[in-house]
Amino acid sequence: MSHSDFPDRLPARSSRKGFLDALKYDANGLVAIVSQDAKSKDVLMLAYADRNAVEKSLKTGLMHYYSRSRKKMWLKGESSGHVQKLVGMYVDCDGDAILAKVRQVKAACHMGYRSCFSFRIGKDGKMRVVGKKLFDPKEVYKK
Amino acid sequence: MSHSDFPDRLPARSSRKGFLDALKYDANGLVAIVSQDAKSKDVLMLAYADRNAVEKSLKTGLMHYYSRSRKKMWLKGESSGHVQKLVGMYVDCDGDAILAKVRQVKAACHMGYRSCFSFRIGKDGKMRVVGKKLFDPKEVYKK
Numbered sequence: 001m002s003h004s005d006f007p008d009r010l011p012a013r014s015s016r017k018g019f020l021d022a023l024k025y026d027a028n029g030l031v032a033i034v035s036q037d038a039k040s041k042d043v044l045m046l047a048y049a050d051r052n053a054v055e056k057s058l059k060t061g062l063m064h065y066y067s068r069s070r071k072k073m074w075l076k077g078e079s080s081g082h083v084q085k086l087v088g089m090y091v092d093c094d095g096d097a098i099l100a101k102v103r104q105v106k107a108a109c110h111m112g113y114r115s116c117f118s119f120r121i122g123k124d125g126k127m128r129v130v131g132k133k134l135f136d137p138k139e140v141y142k143k
Numbered sequence: 144m145s146h147s148d149f150p151d152r153l154p155a156r157s158s159r160k161g162f163l164d165a166l167k168y169d170a171n172g173l174v175a176i177v178s179q180d181a182k183s184k185d186v187l188m189l190a191y192a193d194r195n196a197v198e199k200s201l202k203t204g205l206m207h208y209y210s211r212s213r214k215k216m217w218l219k220g221e222s223s224g225h226v227q228k229l230v231g232m233y234v235d236c237d238g239d240a241i242l243a244k245v246r247q248v249k250a251a252c253h254m255g256y257r258s259c260f261s262f263r264i265g266k267d268g269k270m271r272v273v274g275k276k277l278f279d280p281k282e283v284y285k286k
Contacts, residue, residue, distance in 0.1 A: 005272045006262070007254065016268030032189055034177050041184035046175055046240040058266050091270070092259040093252050097189040099260040109236050111150065116235040117242040119149070123201050125159030127234070129148045 010095035016058060020051050024096040030066055031096050035108065037115075038087040038101040044108035045116040047076075054098065061086050063100055080140050082106045107134040110141070153238035159201060163194050167239040173209055174239050178251065180258075181230040181244040187251035188259040190219075197241065204229045206243055223283050225249045250277040253284070 006012045013019045023031055030048040037044055049057070053064040053073045063076045063084035077083030084102040091098055109116040111133070118131025149155045156162045166174050173191040180187055192200070196207040196216045206219045206227035220226030227245040234241055252259040252274070261274025 005276070006270070010262070010270075012270045014269055016266075019264055019268035019270065032175060034186055034189060036186055043177055043179055043186065043242050046177060046189075046235060058264070058268070061266075089264045090260040090273070091262045091264055092189060093254050093256070093261070094259070097259075099186050111236050113236070116237070116240075117233040118236070119153070119234045121162055121201070121232045121234055121241075123159075123204075125162035125201070126157055127149070127153075127155045127162065130233070133148070 007093045007095060010091060010093075016055065019091075020055055022095060023051070023054065023091070024094060025051065026096065028068070030068070031098055033063075033065065033098045033100055035063060035084055035100045035102050035104075037104055039103070042115050043117055044084075044102070044104055044114070049098070057086055057100070058089065063102060076108075077105060080106075080110075080135075082108065082140075084108070110137060112137050112140075150236045150238060153234060153236075159198065162234075163198055165238060166194070166197065166234070167237060168194065169239065171211070173211075174241055176206075176208065176241045176243055178206060178227055178243045178245050178247075180247055182246070185258050186260055187227075187245070187247055187257070192241070200229055200243070201232065206245060219251075220248060223249075223253075223278075225251065225283075227251070253280060255280050255283075 010022050029050050033049050035044045047065040050066040053066050056064040082105045088101040107114045112135045113131035119127050120130045153165050172193050176192050178187045190208040193209040196209050199207040225248045231244040250257045255276040255278045256274035263273045
C-alpha cells in the first residue's frame with residue numbers, strides 16, 4: 001500500500017487520539033455522520049458529532065451525536081431506547097464526514113419511521129411518504 | 144395518510160418550487176446531500192448543495208453540488224466525467240438533509256476509490272484502506 005492511498009488531509013493514524021486529532025471539524029467543532037443499517041444498507045439518518053461524541057461512539061460501541069439545537073452531546077436512543085450499535089466506522093477522503101454502519105434498534109427517525117429519509121421527492125417536487133411507521137412518537141416520547 | 148405522516152418542518156409540497164422553498168438551508172444556504180449507489184446501496188459521498196444545485200439536480204437528472212472551498216456550484220463529474228445520474232431523491236424529517244440514490248459512473252472519490260468512505264477506523268483509531276482504486280487521479284485530473 002503506497003502513501004498516496006491515504007488522504008493528505010487525514011494521514012494514517014495508529015491511535016484513537018491520533019484519529020480524533022486528525023478529523024477536520026467545522027467552525028462549530030463538528031463532523032457530519034451518516035448512519036447506515038449494516039444489514040439492509042438503508043441510510044438511516046444524517047447527524048453531527050463533536051470530538052467527544054465520536055470518541056464516545058468508538059469507546060462504548062453506541063452512537064453518540066451532538067445536538068446543534070440543544071447544544072450538547074446525546075446518546076442516540078437515550079429517551080426512546082432506539083439505540084444504534086456501532087458495527088463499523090469509516091471516514092471520508094476529506095476527513096470531515098463519517099459513515100457509521102450500525103445495528104438500529106426499532107427505528108432511527110423520531111417520527112416513527114425506520115429511516116429519517118422516508119420522504120421521496122419527485123422530479124416535479126412532489127413529496128410522498130415511502131417509509132412505514134414502526135412506532136407512535138406520542139407513546140414513545142410521552143415521558 | 145394522516146397529516147402527521149409529513150414532518151412539521153417540511154409540509155407536503157406539490158411543486159418543485161414549493162419543495163425548494165421548504166428545505167431548511169443552513170447559515171450558508173446549504174443542505175447536506177448523501178449519495179448512495181442505487182444498486183449496491185454503498186454510500187458514495189457526503190457533499191453540500193445550495194438551492195440552485197438541488198434544483199439543477201432535479202431538473203437535469205445529474206447531481207450538482209456546491210463547493211464550500213471554491214464557493215460555487217459544480218456538476219459532479221465535470222472534470223473527471225464521473226457523473227452521478229439521479230435515480231431517486233429523498234429528504235429527511237428535518238428538511239435539512241437529502242439522500243440521492245444514484246447511478247455512479249466509474250467512481251465517486253477524487254482519490255480514485257468507488258466511495259469516499261474507503262477508510263475504516265478501528266475502535267482503537269487505526270485506519271485502514273478498504274476500497275480499491277478504480278482510476279489514477281493523476282491521469283484523470285491532469286488537464
